[in-house]
Amino acid sequence: xxxxxxxxxxxxxxxxxxxxxxxxxxxxxxxxxxxxxxxxxxxxxxxxxxxxxxxxxxxxxxxxxxxxxxxxxxxxxxxxxxxxxxxxxxxxxxxxxxxxxxxxxxxxxxx
Amino acid sequence: xxxxxxxxxxxxxxxxxxxxxxxxxxxxxxxxxxxxxxxxxxxxxxxxxxxxxxxxxxxxxxxxxxxxxxxxxxxxxxxxxxxxxxxxxxxxxxxxxxxxxxxxxxxxxxxxx
Numbered sequence: 417x418x419x420x421x422x423x424x425x426x427x428x429x430x431x432x433x434x435x436x437x438x439x440x441x442x443x444x445x446x447x448x449x450x451x452x453x454x455x456x457x458x459x460x461x462x463x464x465x466x467x468x469x470x471x472x473x474x475x476x477x478x479x480x481x482x483x484x485x486x487x488x489x490x491x492x493x494x495x496x497x498x499x500x501x502x503x504x505x506x507x508x509x510x511x512x513x514x515x516x517x518x519x520x521x522x523x524x525x526x527x
Numbered sequence: 528x529x530x531x532x533x534x535x536x537x538x539x540x541x542x543x544x545x546x547x548x549x550x551x552x553x554x555x556x557x558x559x560x561x562x563x564x565x566x567x568x569x570x571x572x573x574x575x576x577x578x579x580x581x582x583x584x585x586x587x588x589x590x591x592x593x594x595x596x597x598x599x600x601x602x603x604x605x606x607x608x609x610x611x612x613x614x615x616x617x618x619x620x621x622x623x624x625x626x627x628x629x630x631x632x633x634x635x636x637x638x639x640x
Contacts, residue, residue, distance in 0.1 A: 448627045459531070459618050459631030460570075505570065509627035513558060514583065517570040 419443045420508050422518035430526055435493040437521050439506030442487065446508035450515070451480060451491045454503045463504075464491070496525045529553045531632035533619050539638045545607040548635045550619030551600055558622040559602045560629060561587075561594055565615045573617075576602065577624065609639045 421440045429435045437451075447468040452460035466473040466480045466489070473480050479492045493500055506518040532551045540546055552559050561573040574584040574594040584594060591613075593605045606613055616636050620629040 450628060452631075457633075459620075459633045462628055462630060465626075465628060512575075512582070513577075513622065513624070513627045514572060514575060515560075515627070515629060516572075519569045 418519075419446075420506055420516045420518040422504075422506050422521050424521050425519070426522040426524070428524045428526060429496050431498060432495045435491075435496045435500065435523055435525070437491040437493075437504050437506070437523070439489045439491075439518055440487060441489075441508050441516075443508070443510070443516075444487070445510055446516075447511065448509040449480070449482060449489050450507045450509070451478075452505040452507060452517075453500075454505060454520070460505055493523075496523075498525050498527065501525045531619055531621050531630055533617075533632035533635050535635055536633060537636045537638075539640065540609055541640050542610055543608040544639075545605065546609045546613075546637060546639075548604045548617055548619075548637070550602040550604075550621075550632055552602065552619070552621030553630055554600070555623065556621035556630075557599075557624045558629075559596060560620040560622075561602070561604050562618040562620065562631075563615045564618060564634070570618070573604070606637075609637075611639045613637060614639050 450465040451463040454460045464478045482489045503520045505520045507515040559576040573587045579596040596602045616634045618634045620631045622629045
C-alpha cells in the first residue's frame with residue numbers, strides 16, 4: 417500500500433528554468449514532509465522539509481508547497497542548475513517519526 | 528562534518544553465508560533506521576530504534592534478518608542465511624528525535640550470488 421506517490425518517474429528541464437516535482441499522499445495522519453536528493457552510489461541527502469501547519473517553506477532556490485486539502489506537495493527548484501540532476505524523493509512522516517518514501521523522480525537538467 | 532558512516536560499502540557473498548552490515552550514527556542522534564532500496568520496492572523501512580531500543584522491525588523478514596544496537600555508536604543489521612533476493616542497497620539513517628529529519632549514510636551494496 418503505497419501511501420506516498422510520485423507519479424512522474426522522470427523530468428527533463430533546461431538549465432535556468434524552473435523544475436517542479438510533485439508528490440501525493442493518502443494518509444491524513446502525516447504531519448511532516450521532506451524532500452531528499454540522491455546521487456548515484458550515495459545515500460539520500462536531506463533537502464528541505466515542511467510541517468503540516470505551514471503551506472510553504474523556502475530555502476534558497478528550493479521551495480516546498482503543501483496543499484493539505486488535496487494531500488499534495490510540490491518542490492520547486494528555480495533556477496535549475498546542472499548539479500541538480502539527481503533522483504528526488506518525497507517523504508512523509510507519521511507521529512512515530514517513521515518516514516514513508518515515494519518512488520522518486522529522476523531530474524535531468526540540460527544545458 | 529558529522530555524518531552517518533556505514534561499512535562495508537560493497538559486499539559480495541554467496542547464498543547461505545552470513546552478512547553483517549554496520550552503521551555509526553551521527554554523535555548525539557538517538558534514532559536509527561535501516562532501509563533497503565531495490566528497483567522494485569524503492570526505499571523500504573526495515574527497522575527503527577530509539578535510544579537503542581527497537582521500536583519497529585515489522586518491515587524485516589524475521590526468520591533471517593536481525594537488527595541490534597550494541598551501543599549508542601553502533602547499529603548492526605545481520606542476514607543469516609543470505610539469499611539472492613536480499614541483493615539490494617542497505618541504508619542506515621539517524622535522527623535527533625527532536626525533528627523527523629533523518630540523515631542517511633552512503634549505503635552498503637549487497638550482492639548475494
